[in-house]
Amino acid sequence: MKMKTLAVAAVLALSAASASAVNVFNLGDITASGALFASPGYASAANIDDTWIFSLTGSNNFAAQIARNFSTANGSINGFAATISGGSLVGSHALTLGSTDTSQELTYGALLGTGSYSLKVTGLSQRVNTRYTFNLDVTPVPEPETYGMLLAGMGVLAFVARRRKPV
Incomplete structure (x- = not known):
């Protein structure tokens, strides 16, 4: 009798652990391409606890x-x-939530430096196969050396144009 009870308890413990499992996804270096992904599907009333790692x-x-x-309203994520x-951030920064009758949107924008970052998404699904999508856009900021080269090139063009004799 005790073995049956232990077996049932073990199965329940494993199913509870899998229902609230933390998902970690490593996107690698997204500097050149950004990222566009969809989350896995979640069961109704499942905890969403995803961490997306990128550099x-x-x-x-x-x-x-x-x-x-x-x-419908019960399709939202509570x-x-x-x-x-x-990376270059000090502490954690919350994304801003915007909602309508048919959508929820979390947004964030900043100048980020070199490093590894972690984006943690949480909530409670309301329907079977609940998913969210995300888009990470990255636009490189020119280094000071780039501006120096641009100014030097413009100086050379000005010098050449000034030395030309009118015909």
Whole structure:
């Protein structure tokens, strides 16, 4: 009898652990391409606890958009939230939540430096196969050396134009 009870308890413990499992996804270096992904599907009333890890090289203008579109109110994600941390950031920064009758959107934008970053998305799904999508846009910021080369090139062009004799 005790073995049956232990077996049932073990199965229940494993199923509870899998229902609230933390998903970690490593996107690698997204400096050149950014990222566009969809989350895995979640069961109804499942905890969403995803961490998306990525890295950047150099200084970049960074914009994040995480969205959930739905047709009925019970299609939303309760407590839909996200934070970003790591790299050149000091502490964690919350993404801003915007909502309508049919969508939820988390957004963030900043100048980020070289480093590894972590984007953590949390919430509670309301329907079977709940998913969210996200888009990470990266635009490299020119280094000071780039501006120096541009100014030097313009100076050479001005010098050459000034030395030309009118015909």
